[in-house]
Amino acid sequence: MSAITVLLVDDHLVVRSGLKALLGTQPDIEVVAEASSGEEALTAMKVHSPAVVVMDLAMGPGMDGIEAIRKLRERNRRQAVLVFTTYDSDADIVRAVDAGAMGYLLKDAAPEEIFAAVRGAVQGKSVMSAPVASRLFQQLRNPDEVLTPREAELLSLLTEGLSNRELGQRLFISEATVKTHLAHIYAKLGVETRAAAISTAIRREGMR
Amino acid sequence: MSAITVLLVDDHLVVRSGLKALLGTQPDIEVVAEASSGEEALTAMKVHSPAVVVMDLAMGPGMDGIEAIRKLRERNRRQAVLVFTTYDSDADIVRAVDAGAMGYLLKDAAPEEIFAAVRGAVQGKSVMSAPVASRLFQQLRNPDEVLTPREAELLSLLTEGLSNRELGQRLFISEATVKTHLAHIYAKLGVETRAAAISTAIRREGMR
DNA sequence: AGCGGGATCAGCCAAAAGGCTGAGAGACCA
């Protein structure tokens, strides 16, 4: 039987090289192409039609990983896309799965985990790293932690370093209301201070 | 002439694997050991005495990269340490150089750049990626805005959302001293509040 | 009609943060 063909997409040559070396040790897996951007990935896809695409989410300027996944899936739904990234950001996980990713692996995953994910992907199985899975479950169990649109808006401004007064002026609400929203946001994020809120917002929601 | 011996330190197996594959293509460079944490690096150092250490700064829990560099240099100043990391954070650059790093490369560096850095390091030459160098130059032009190593360290912890008290405990200094440092940091960053400091630090320094 | 969630606001109080001035110890350098 023929080997599983794989396309690697990552803007870091070192990471591609490492993945290629790791996957190359498996006789039933073959890396047939590499790409360093979303655009390149789409081209390589047409040329090689790999069975599985292993892709980093963060890819410098240009098309980001999520968008690339969506476009790949639009063109050919048979291809399985595995996300392979450094951070287990809540927002990214949700967006990636929503865009059609079959699996979500972290870069510190064990080689066996990566091999299993690639093999599973071609069979339509979904594989994800333990930390990623636990985050998803936690979100499903605690819908209470989902921010309302207004709260999200406020949090977004908060990450720009505004004071309560400034937030109020920007959103045309009183400082008291700002404080109420903030209290709710802190509770949902599980933090006590605005500094921690900013920090976790940027880290876990990918806000910039 | 014998090959340049190298120790790789990175918590991601994939990255180590990739670096090893890349460096392995060069006849005059030999990867003699790998480590996935600062602690492991110190041990590997004693056993193998490599000429060059290539190390990631961000390494999960435990000893961070900066601390590892400092300890490595304490034990043997002949070893050249090259930082090999994803982000070109101002604060990290200052701290790494202060700790004794010989070079600072980004993970999207070209292979030739990496080879040149390794070869340069054993000859005492300092090599850094273009974005890193330009940051340093910019800082040299505006010395007033350059954070001291201690300030950079504090700012780094600040972005994690700690309070003044926590910062003091973490750094073994009084809260008064923390406030003094913060005042200086705010002045240098051109902000008035800690929230704004965190925000600009993360945006402009690529901190995570 | 009633109920719940979201958004809005107020007041009170304690804790945290920030602005200011001053100052000592140690390192480094001219």
Place this chain on the structure above:
DNA sequence: TGGTCTCTCAGCCTTTTGGCTGATCCCGCT
């Protein structure tokens, strides 16, 4: 030796933030 820089600390005062309770309004759903 003197000057400069960095790191350290203290006290005082104002502003900001956070925790708490309670309240009104609107909207959508039952």
